[in-house]
Amino acid sequence: MSRERTTSLKDVAVAAGVSVTTVSRLLNGSLELPAETKRRIETAINDLKYEPNPHARRLSRGRSDTIGLVVPDIANPFFATLVAAVEDEADRKGQALSLYATLNRSGREVAYLRMLERNHVDGLLFITNHPDDGELAELINRTGKVVVVDEDVPGATVPKLFCDNVQGGYLAGRHLVEHGHRRVLYVGGPREMISTLRRFQGLEKAMMEGTDGAAELLRYEGEYTVDFGRAAARRFLEAAMPATAIFASSDEIAIGLIEVLRAQGVSIPQDVSIVGFDDVGPLHLFAPPLTAVRQPVRALGQRALALLLETNWQQSDSPYREELLPVEIVVRSSVAPPSKQ
Incomplete structure (x- = not known):
């Protein structure tokens, strides 16, 4: 079966009696032609039903109008929401989006960065x-035109956009202090990550301020996963519940904690209070509804793309700044005064 051949730029040039370069430069707006020559080219385009390749035209102007987005896991509600926000903003600004999911594996991150380079x-x-051993920072700096979002890559000298993790920890701590808690367990991600460090710093500041330095803080640190939340809950139970409240540093951790605690007959908030972080999942549907620090995930995605497009990348000698977006605490029913201190 024969196929109808697609009209090429060369076909248009031959029909109009000009060079391929002349047609190309007219289409990308970089050449002014005499009216008669322009008319011949436009007539040839119409007669031959030539449809310019928009990707090729963008490349001829030195840009692709395509943004790359590298994320750890699109199944995670937090990252899925962030991707949707970037996609929506990219569409609004006439940009295409190429999505790369790394499964939070450093080898895949390195491979994608090299490919995108x-x-x-x-x-x-x-x-x-996850933490970086320096390889990601080196590749990001070499790739250029990169914005690091949500979690830091230390040593990467590019614009960075995070939520205000210290403020988030502080809001959680102040809420617990207001309900009379003095002994609090913090369950976070890897110790080396700024989200883990800063959320604990905010929690500690609020707890110490609110108790005149009498607060007792415990720390369990692992991964931002449901599995780690389950493991943290088992450890908490094996230690005979050494705190009256838990600050879980992600929705995923909170889900794992609640699953195990509930299975063991621990009542929330009567036996232990819980505050989560992210508030991306349907935490209002939990029993009881979970109080959580809410990250502005959609705003994070929208601002990240805007920051990428508005940054003057030629001013490489100017230090890029770290930008923080504010968070808020959404109070529901998972915190109550401790039954015992």
């Missing part, structure tokens, strides 16, 4: 969820 994208939004 070779490919033609106008910029890259990079999100990791």
Whole structure:
């Protein structure tokens, strides 16, 4: 079966009696032609039903109008919401989006960064969820036109956009102090990550301020996963519940904690109070509804793309700044005064 051949730029040039370069430059707006020559080219385009390749035209102007987005896991509600926000904002700004899911594996992150370094994208939004040994920072700096989002890559000298993790920890701590809690367990991600460190710093500041330095804080640190939340709950139970409240540093951790505690007959908030972080999942449907610090996830995605597009990448000698977005605490029913101190 024969196929109808697609009209090429060369076909238009031959029909109009001009060079391929002349047609190309007219289409991308970089050449002014005499009216008669322009008319011949436009007539040839109409007669031959030529449809310009928009990708090729963008490349001829030195850009692709395509943004790369590297995320750890699109199954996680937090990252899925962030991706949707970036996609929506990219569409509004006439940008295409190439999505790369790393499964939070450093090898895949390195492979994607190297691939993107070779490919033609106008910029890259990079999100990791684990500590870096320096290799990611080196690749990000070499790739250029990168915005690091949500979690830091220390040593990467590029714009960075995070939520205000210290403020989030502080809001959680103040809420617990107001309900009379003095002994609090913090369950966070890897110790080296700024989200873990800063959320604990905010919690500690609020607890110490609110108790005149009498607060007792415990720390369990692992991964931002449901599995780690389950493991933390088992450890908490084996230690005979050494705190009256728990600050879980992600929705996923909170879900794992609640699952195990409930299975063991621990009542929330009567036996232990819980505050979560992220508030991306349907925490209002929990029994009881879970109080949580809410990250502005959609705003994070929208601002990340805007930051990528508005940054003057030619001013490489100017230090890029870290930008923080505010958070809020959404009070529900998972915190009550402790039954015992």
